[in-house]
Amino acid sequence: MNGRTLLTIAVKDLKEVRQNRAAWIPALVVPLVVVVLLPVGLILIPGLFRATTISMTPLSADSGPIGMMRERVPALDRALVGLDEYQTWVVLMTGYLLAPFLLIFPLMFSTIVASESFVGEKERKTLEALVYTPASDGELFLGKALAAFVPAVLLTWTSFLVYGVAVNAAGWRVMGRIWFPPASWWPLMLWVAPAFAALGVAVTVLISTRVRTFMEAYQISGSLVLLVLMLVLGQVTGVLYLSAGMALSVGLALWLVDALLLYFGIRTFRREALLVGG
Amino acid sequence: MVPVIEVEALTRSFGPIRAVDGVTFQVYEGEVFGLLGPNGAGKTTTVRLLNGVLKASGGRARVLGIDPAADGCALRRRTGVLTETPSLYERLTARENLLLFGALYGIPEADLPRRVDRMLEWFELAERAEDRVGNFSKGMKQRLALARALLHEPPLLFLDEPTAGLDPEAARQVTDLIRQLSHQEGRTVFLCTHNLPEAQHLCDRVAVMDRGRLLAIGTLEELSRSLWGGFQVEVDFLEPPAVPVADALRLLPDVTDVRSEPLRLTVRVTGEATIPAVVEALVRQGARILRVSPRQPSLEEIYFEIRKEAQP
Ligand SMILES: Nc1ncnc2c1ncn2[C@@H]1O[C@H](COP(=O)(O)OP(=O)(O)OP(=O)(O)O)[C@@H](O)[C@H]1O
Ligand SMILES: [Mg+2]
Numbered sequence: 001m002n003g004r005t006l007l008t009i010a011v012k013d014l015k016e017v018r019q020n021r022a023a024w025i026p027a028l029v030v031p032l033v034v035v036v037l038l039p040v041g042l043i044l045i046p047g048l049f050r051a052t053t054i055s056m057t058p059l060s061a062d063s064g065p066i067g068m069m070r071e072r073v074p075a076l077d078r079a080l081v082g083l084d085e086y087q088t089w090v091v092l093m094t095g096y097l098l099a100p101f102l103l104i105f106p107l108m109f110s111t112i113v114a115s116e117s118f119v120g121e122k123e124r125k126t127l128e129a130l131v132y133t134p135a136s137d138g139e140l141f142l143g144k145a146l147a148a149f150v151p152a153v154l155l156t157w158t159s160f161l162v163y164g165v166a167v168n169a170a171g172w173r174v175m176g177r178i179w180f181p182p183a184s185w186w187p188l189m190l191w192v193a194p195a196f197a198a199l200g201v202a203v204t205v206l207i208s209t210r211v212r213t214f215m216e217a218y219q220i221s222g223s224l225v226l227l228v229l230m231l232v233l234g235q236v237t238g239v240l241y242l243s244a245g246m247a248l249s250v251g252l253a254l255w256l257v258d259a260l261l262l263y264f265g266i267r268t269f270r271r272e273a274l275l276v277g278g
Numbered sequence: 279m280v281p282v283i284e285v286e287a288l289t290r291s292f293g294p295i296r297a298v299d300g301v302t303f304q305v306y307e308g309e310v311f312g313l314l315g316p317n318g319a320g321k322t323t324t325v326r327l328l329n330g331v332l333k334a335s336g337g338r339a340r341v342l343g344i345d346p347a348a349d350g351c352a353l354r355r356r357t358g359v360l361t362e363t364p365s366l367y368e369r370l371t372a373r374e375n376l377l378l379f380g381a382l383y384g385i386p387e388a389d390l391p392r393r394v395d396r397m398l399e400w401f402e403l404a405e406r407a408e409d410r411v412g413n414f415s416k417g418m419k420q421r422l423a424l425a426r427a428l429l430h431e432p433p434l435l436f437l438d439e440p441t442a443g444l445d446p447e448a449a450r451q452v453t454d455l456i457r458q459l460s461h462q463e464g465r466t467v468f469l470c471t472h473n474l475p476e477a478q479h480l481c482d483r484v485a486v487m488d489r490g491r492l493l494a495i496g497t498l499e500e501l502s503r504s505l506w507g508g509f510q511v512e513v514d515f516l517e518p519p520a521v522p523v524a525d526a527l528r529l530l531p532d533v534t535d536v537r538s539e540p541l542r543l544t545v546r547v548t549g550e551a552t553i554p555a556v557v558e559a560l561v562r563q564g565a566r567i568l569r570v571s572p573r574q575p576s577l578e579e580i581y582f583e584i585r586k587e588a589q590p
Contacts (some may be wrong), residue, residue, distance in 0.1 A: 008381040012367065019369040023359040129365040131331050133382040271331050
């Protein structure tokens with residue numbers, strides 16, 4: 001493996017993606033909304049309600065949806081102990097329920113870049129020249145995979161940082177301290193998010209032998225976002241609570257799936273197959 | 279003569295199709311070798327096999343002393359390929375394209391920018407270096423693809439239809455360049471084409487391929503000799519002969535074929551020694567001869583004769 005070769009291929013792929021504005025601009029704007037507007041809105045809105053003296057008692061009440069959740073998930077209950085109604089709202093919403101949303105980033109970004117670099121390149125018929133270079137099959141694969149994986153993870157971590165600043169700043173008046181991130185976020189960001197990025201790459205590579213265009217690939221692999229939405233749903237309904245331990249197990253399961261899919265993906269990624277298409 | 283490419287019974291099938299079917303030939307150092315054949319003959323597949331991009335189903339190949347199937351990466355460091363379609367990154371600029379491939383071909387980082395500049399200059403693309411390749415004309419793309427193939431100064435070049443789709447001037451530029459690469463710089467050139475005049479102009483030796491099989495291989499002279507035996511002379515007359523002269527010639531021993539036009543006879547003889555007898559016979563019949571000249575059949579004639587003989 002030659003580092004310069006990997007870097008050259010990866011940078012080339014990213015330069016090409018950069019030209020496809022229709023793909024990456026929505027992928028940047030949507031997350032920005034999630035990262036900044038959504039948490040800030042969720043934190044500030046109850047303040048407006050309070051001004052109009054609408055009661056927030058359901059939040060801390062033993063009955064009602066949140067009461068049920070606290071009952072079902074002791075770890076969550078512990079995290080909320082001693083908080084007033086408004087604080088409970090802030091911590092519950094932005095510290096727990098929104099957390100899985102950030103996992104959309106690694107998936108979205110890695111699938112966009114992988115669709116461009118694995119399928120788009122085939123669509124534009126530029127592989128022919130690439131396969132005549134001395135780069136080995138492994139280098140071609142890894143270069144392309146890194147182009148999708150590394151920026152996806154870095155962008156996720158950046159958005160984590162932005163989210164953290166936004167949540168702490170908007171919640172400062174309510175919380176009176178820097179409380180974010182709760183411990184469960186670390187495994188989520190450091191362990192689960194990269195696993196989602198790798199999943200985006202692996203699935204795209206696998207379908208790349210069967211689809212012809214970037215759009216097809218992106219639409220199919222983009223539907224992986226459903227997985228994240230399931231996590232969100234699980235979290236909201238209290239079926240699945242992403243505690244640190246749970247995040248570690250979800251991450252492990254994902255990495256195992258990744259490894260399996262990548263194993264098959266690499267096997268299909270040979271010069272021969274790239275040209276002949278089978 | 280040192281063989282740069284040695285191929286023996288090379289075969290590659292795609293399902294039931296034998297794209298390359300038991301092909302045997304050699305290409306020598308410094309020559310321009312032309313692989314001719316109609317669409318689907320197996321030319322591109324051969325280039326792929328010789329660069330280790332496809333694996334052979336059978337037979338052996340050695341290119342620059344390397345087995346392409348075993349060590350394609352090392353081999354490709356020393357070959358340059360102009361692919362059938364330019365396959366350039368159209369979203370990147372001309373310079374970005376060359377820098378990228380230069381890095382992949384392992385050109386030292388310190389050298390690379392200078393070499394890229396030199397190539398851009400040399401192919402008259404310097405002014406458009408920062409433009410996206412998508413906006414280039416076909417000829418410019420072809421020149422850039424050639425620059426890419428030459429960037430790492432490979433001793434062996436594969437050019438797959440280098441002038442297809444170019445206007446006559448651009449095509450001329452490319453053929454001049456190929457001559458220069460071979461004659462002045464001593465590179466070996468493996469040229470795939472179905473442009474016969476161009477191949478005649480450029481190639482030291484040619485091979486004719488059809489449906490995966492090699493029909494013939496050699497220099498123009500070798501090919502015409504093996505096709506027709508002996509050689510041809512053209513006899514031009516000052517005025518049309520008063521009597522038909524062709525039949526008398528046909529009676530001569532060692533004359534194998536006579537084609538007659540009003541002011542010209544094309545006579546095929548088995549050896550030079552027959553020519554005086556031919557001239558004598560014509561003069562005796564009162565023909566007024568203006569000129570007798572040897573005639574080399576064109577590659578086009580040779581090609582169609584080969585194809586005709588290969589018909590079942
Ligand atoms: N990837 C492939 N899958 C299936 N068949 C193929 C493939 N590549 C080539 N062939 C078949 O192999 C034969 C030779 O094709 P090849 O491209 O080598 O011909 P060619 O001489 O380069 O033709 P052209 O002058 O049109 O470029 C054709 O019948 C073609 O259909
Ligand atoms: Mg071809």
